Amino acid sequence: TQAAIDAGDVDNMATATRKCPKGNNVTDQSEDLTPMTPIDPSCSDCTTVVTGQNPELTFYKKKKQLQMKIVMDLLM
DSSP: OHHHHHHTEEEEOOEEEEEOTTSOEEEEEOOOSSOOSSOOTTOTTOEEEEOOSSOOOOOOOOOOOOOOOEETTEEO
């Protein structure tokens, strides 16, 4: 969101669920092993991704060499 970009970071929590060989669901949530400080009290195990404050887009354009033929002083 724009608010997260303005704040300079995004907090993320992922949840994975799989079935074990016995057919039961096994669920686990991601944890950030090296959390940033200060820790967000509403999501202490979230992974924090620092976002850049200077966004930039770079475009490259490539063109073919234009071949012209001159016929009777007209460019075709």
